[in-house]
Amino acid sequence: MRGKLNGRLVAAIVVALILAFIVNKNWGSASFFDSKNISTFLVVGIALGGIYAITAGGLVVTYATTGIFNFAHAAIGCFLAFVYWQLSHQYHVPLLLAMAITLLVVAPAIGILLDRVIMRRLRDASLVVQLMVTVGLMLTIMGLTLTIWSPKTSRTVPHFFESSKGVQIGSVTATWHRIITVVVALLVAVALRWLLYRTRLGISMRAVVDSRSLAGLVGAKPSVISGASWSLGCMTAGLAGILIAPETGLVVENLALIIIVAAAAAAIAQLKSIPMAFVGGLIIGLATAFSAVFLQFGKDYSYASEAIPCVILFIALLFLPQARLSTGKIRLTKRTERLTKPWEALLGAFAIVAIVGAWANGWIPWFTGTTFGQRSAIWLGRGAGFLVFGLVMISLIPLIGWAGQVSFANFAIAGIGALLFVHFGGGDGNPMGIVWVMLVCAPLGLLIALPALRLKGLYLALATMAFAEFTDKVIVRHPRLLDPSNSGVLYKPLKILGFSISSEATDRKAFVMFLVITFALLFLMLELLRRTRWARRWIAMSDSPAASATIGVNLTTSKMAVFMLSGAMAGFAGCMLGLQNGALRVDSFPMFAGLPIVLLLAVQGVRYPIAAFMGVLGLASFPAISELFGNPSWLTQLALIGPGIAAVAMAYRPEGAVFYTGRDVAGWLPWRQDARDEKKLLQAKEREQNIGKDEINDLGLTRPFTEDKVAQLDRVLAITDLVDEKKMVPGGAQ
Amino acid sequence: MTEPILSTQDIVVRFGVLQAVSHASIDVVEGRVTGLIGPNGAGKTTCFNVITGLQEPTSGKVFFNGRDITNKNPYKRARMGIARTFQKLEVFGSLSARENILVAAEQRKTWDRSGFDPNAVCNEMLEKVGLSDVSEFMVGTLPTGTARLVELARALALNPRVLLLDEPSSGLNEEETEEMASLLRTFVDEGLAVLLVEHDMSFVMGTCEYIHVLDFGTIIATGTPAEIQANPVVQSAYLGTETVEEAS
Numbered sequence: 009m010r011g012k013l014n015g016r017l018v019a020a021i022v023v024a025l026i027l028a029f030i031v032n033k034n035w036g037s038a039s040f041f042d043s044k045n046i047s048t049f050l051v052v053g054i055a056l057g058g059i060y061a062i063t064a065g066g067l068v069v070t071y072a073t074t075g076i077f078n079f080a081h082a083a084i085g086c087f088l089a090f091v092y093w094q095l096s097h098q099y100h101v102p103l104l105l106a107m108a109i110t111l112l113v114v115a116p117a118i119g120i121l122l123d124r125v126i127m128r129r130l131r132d133a134s135l136v137v138q139l140m141v142t143v144g145l146m147l148t149i150m151g152l153t154l155t156i157w158s159p160k161t162s163r164t165v166p167h168f169f170e171s172s173k174g175v176q177i178g179s180v181t182a183t184w185h186r187i188i189t190v191v192v193a194l195l196v197a198v199a200l201r202w203l204l205y206r207t208r209l210g211i212s213m214r215a216v217v218d219s220r221s222l223a224g225l226v227g228a229k230p231s232v233i234s235g236a237s238w239s240l241g242c243m244t245a246g247l248a249g250i251l252i253a254p255e256t257g258l259v260v261e262n263l264a265l266i267i268i269v270a271a272a273a274a275a276i277a278q279l280k281s282i283p284m285a286f287v288g289g290l291i292i293g294l295a296t297a298f299s300a301v302f303l304q305f306g307k308d309y310s311y312a313s314e315a316i317p318c319v320i321l322f323i324a325l326l327f328l329p330q331a332r333l334s335t336g337k338i339r340l341t342k343r344t345e346r347l348t349k350p351w352e353a354l355l356g357a358f359a360i361v362a363i364v365g366a367w368a369n370g371w372i373p374w375f376t377g378t379t380f381g382q383r384s385a386i387w388l389g390r391g392a393g394f395l396v397f398g399l400v401m402i403s404l405i406p407l408i409g410w411a412g413q414v415s416f417a418n419f420a421i422a423g424i425g426a427l428l429f430v431h432f433g434g435g436d437g438n439p440m441g442i443v444w445v446m447l448v449c450a451p452l453g454l455l456i457a458l459p460a461l462r463l464k465g466l467y468l469a470l471a472t473m474a475f476a477e478f479t480d481k482v483i484v485r486h487p488r489l490l491d492p493s494n495s496g497v498l499y500k501p502l503k504i505l506g507f508s509i510s511s512e513a514t515d516r517k518a519f520v521m522f523l524v525i526t527f528a529l530l531f532l533m534l535e536l537l538r539r540t541r542w543a544r545r546w547i548a549m550s551d552s553p554a555a556s557a558t559i560g561v562n563l564t565t566s567k568m569a570v571f572m573l574s575g576a577m578a579g580f581a582g583c584m585l586g587l588q589n590g591a592l593r594v595d596s597f598p599m600f601a602g603l604p605i606v607l608l609l610a611v612q613g614v615r616y617p618i619a620a621f622m623g624v625l626g627l628a629s630f631p632a633i634s635e636l637f638g639n640p641s642w643l644t645q646l647a648l649i650g651p652g653i654a655a656v657a658m659a660y661r662p663e664g665a666v667f668y669t670g671r672d673v674a675g676w677l678p679w680r681q682d683a684r685d686e687k688k689l690l691q692a693k694e695r696e697q698n699i700g701k702d703e704i705n706d707l708g709l710t711r712p713f714t715e716d717k718v719a720q721l722d723r724v725l726a727i728t729d730l731v732d733e734k735k736m737v738p739g740g741a742q
Numbered sequence: 743m744t745e746p747i748l749s750t751q752d753i754v755v756r757f758g759v760l761q762a763v764s765h766a767s768i769d770v771v772e773g774r775v776t777g778l779i780g781p782n783g784a785g786k787t788t789c790f791n792v793i794t795g796l797q798e799p800t801s802g803k804v805f806f807n808g809r810d811i812t813n814k815n816p817y818k819r820a821r822m823g824i825a826r827t828f829q830k831l832e833v834f835g836s837l838s839a840r841e842n843i844l845v846a847a848e849q850r851k852t853w854d855r856s857g858f859d860p861n862a863v864c865n866e867m868l869e870k871v872g873l874s875d876v877s878e879f880m881v882g883t884l885p886t887g888t889a890r891l892v893e894l895a896r897a898l899a900l901n902p903r904v905l906l907l908d909e910p911s912s913g914l915n916e917e918e919t920e921e922m923a924s925l926l927r928t929f930v931d932e933g934l935a936v937l938l939v940e941h942d943m944s945f946v947m948g949t950c951e952y953i954h955v956l957d958f959g960t961i962i963a964t965g966t967p968a969e970i971q972a973n974p975v976v977q978s979a980y981l982g983t984e985t986v987e988e989a990s
Binding site: 332335340547548551557558560561563 | 791794795796797815816817819820821824825826828829830831832833834835836837838841842844845846848849850852853860878880881882883889893896897900
């Protein structure tokens with residue numbers, strides 16, 4: 009015990025020293041002892057912290073009661089802020105009424121809809137599926153908002169009582185908006201507390217957190233409760249969105265990014281304590297205001313203040329207690345599949361090259377026309393881009409699919425890899441640079457995961473998302489890495505095996521061919537790796553960490569190995585990303601850009617290497633569909649909404665398209681008699697156990713107990729024969 | 743009495759105000775089956791978790807082969823020779839039955855330098871527990887009883903010195919339970935030490951040479967099966983007339 013405490017103390021001192029150093033180095037001109045500065049800092053910080061506290065509190069309430077971390081929380085808030093704007097500024101509904109409609113009608117309606125259609129199905133889903141569905145929901149809602157309210161028009165939400173002067177506190181004026189914000193935050197805190205501790209609904213909500221089945225037995229209605237908590241989540245998200253919109257402007261990305269803030273506060277609250285979520289929100293608000301008032305980041309780190317929530321999230325993760333290896337939580341899916349044989353994998357690799365090769369060389373008639381899908385330089389360039397994203401996808405298969413470590417950071421690693429490649433040889437056309445980049449990106453992948461290795465999987469997802477945001481705001485904006493004034497092509501054409509590879513139009517076909525061949529080789533490598541002890545160990549670790557540990561698996565080093573492999577693969581993808589783009593800008597790697605890649609892979613089935621190729625086709629389908637319809641304005645956000653909706657659909661089809669189609673198609677292959685047999689077996693089993701949950705519930709109430717139903721029930725419950733009385737009493741047989 | 747290979751001394755585990763295990767001392771001796779029985783919630787599984795390192799004890803010590811292993815990681819304990827099965831299945835559901843066992847055999851390679859072939863060990867174990875026919879099926883598709891055998895084979899593939907079995911007979915029918923008991927016998931005769939948590943009393947009384955009885959986290963009796971059955975404390979606290987708890 010003592011050793012751990014000391015360890016934490018040391019960590020705290022180290023973090024404090026580093027923070028003190030950063031603060032000292034970037035101290036601006038403002039004096040800390042000026043009462044005006046102090047009160048500005050406090051007034052701004054507390055008001056901002058209040059908003060963050062509201063949204064974080066709501067997020068924690070939903071997580072604690074439903075067990076689902078809602079990545080779409082801030083996006084929902086963003087959507088509701090737009091609804092409020094539409095009501096109050098377009099339809100001229102009085103402000104208070106507009107707010108009431110938004111928060112008391114629209115928000116609960118969204119919450120209940122989400123609960124009914126999506127979230128209830130996620131209750132027993134794996135973490136990977138839960139994350140993909142809510143991230144998908146985030147992108148869908150963002151895309152919808154952008155479609156309904158075009159980002160080309162700028163919109164502002166005025167502060168409350170903007171014309172009034174506000175209240176003088178010390179030497180600063182606190183605007184009414186800020187005062188209202190703080191009061192509302194306090195009210196929300198009190199209301200949440202009251203709701204959870206003093207009302208019947210709240211007490212059942214807390215009971216559900218402890219044990220869903222037990223709470224159900226004593227009369228709490230889990231369905232009502234989950235509906236209520238999703239509504240509550242949406243209401244807090246909306247309230248925060250409306251309050252913060254005057255500060256950030258009605259910009260979808262800005263409002264949706266508040267999820268990082270909420271996640272950081274939730275991490276401080278260890279995902280369960282509502283008071284601590286409020287404290288967390290306040291800390292982040294104060295830190296942001298502190299940096300705004302006192303700090304002046306140098307021009308190398310001009311966006312550093314926007315990364316404050318990410319940094320706070322990382323610090324919070326360092327101080328979280330280690331996750332216990334829990335038992336009794338494994339999920340046994342009835343998946344019938346077998347390992348891909350090496351010759352099948354080889355066939356697959358050839359098929360990938362053949363399909364893309366035929367397309368790139370114009371041998372597929374339909375794609376050689378002049379309009380849709382024409383094999384123009386544009387589409388060849390796009391094709392190269394999709395294949396590069398495919399390389400990022402394939403880097404995720406061992407990590408997410410096998411080891412179960414959900415990372416949203418691989419696109420960011422690829423981005424860093426692209427920039428490093430400029431310096432490591434790509435700028436001179438030296439192919440060895442790729443190797444150096446991979447060698448740097450492997451430990452980089454590990455570094456990101458390090459703070460979350462000992463924690464549960466959800467924190468890793470949060471940490472990687474925060475890292476992606478941090479990369480966008482701090483790392484790639486450093487002029488040493490990417491000179492913002494250089495807008496030209498940063499790479500010389502690469503000469504490999506007679507291919508000349510670059511972003512030049514004349515090189516594009518060669519580039520596509522090179523990419524698809526390396527992609528196919530990586531595919532083959534993964535298929536072969538799946539048959540080795542490494543992959544087996546990772547899958548075992550993901551299926552049951554506790555059992556893996558008790559057969560002698562060192563979970564930490566196993567995880568580290570898979571992060572390094574994935575990081576190196578992402579680094580390779582990064583080199584290709586750089587070459588394919590040619591010129592890079594500081595805003596080339598926003599956090600949101602990496603998400604559709606992960607989602608499209610997950611939708612195809614993240615444990616199967618071929619899913620990465622299907623993901624590439626999925627990526628290609630969106631601009632193709634848009635083009636087919638003649639690029640209408642309502643399809644401009646298809647690249648967000650498409651992957652989003654597909655991922656949300658995973659609530660219904662969690663194993664991924666490759667699995668479902670594979671299961672059906674395998675039976676068609678002449679040499680797969682085993683698949684046909686197994687399908688028959690499964691169908692027979694399903695027929696036998698064909699008793700729905702509703703049926704069980706209603707049995708004896710609205711449905712009669714018939715003999716065959718009882719027999720089915722026994723089979724489902726695995727009651728084999730009558731209870732053997734003798735077995736129950738020790739020595740009863742005497 | 744021979745020196746125990748595994749022993750716990752005064753183990754206390756507290757969850758908040760609830761004392762799940764209080765001052766439990768358990769000895770496990772090589773070449774014999776030691777039973778750990780008690781009503782539901784008595785703290786048996788918690789004891790297993792403490793021994794295998796999944797649960798940190800509030801106080802008390804665990805000794806293995808004369809060494810204090812209380813602060814050792816679960817995987818290090820496995821490498822020293824402690825293997826276990828779980829009350830609720832902890833199989834690797836997305837691997838085939840063969841791969842489940844192979845993973846353990848390959849893992850053993852990292853510390854066991856005897857130059858064995860993991861594939862051969864895997865086949866041997868499949869043979870021994872009688873799973874050769876279903877070895878290529880994904881464990882998720884197997885019935886619970888069969889999956890339990892996979893877990894047992896996985897533990898045995900580590901060639902452990904101590905094997906902890908948490909209710910191995912649940913999900914098995916009477917015939918399978920008997921097979922399991924005779925299988926255990928052969929391993930114990932080769933010198934394996936077994937600690938067995940079990941509700942099936944005929945199984946316990948038939949296989950165990952020595953029994954610890956746990957009730958509300960406290961060891962209330964230890965002794966041979968005959969002594970336990972005759973013990974009045976056990977009779978009143980555990981057997982009583984109430985058998986309801988057992989049925990679950």
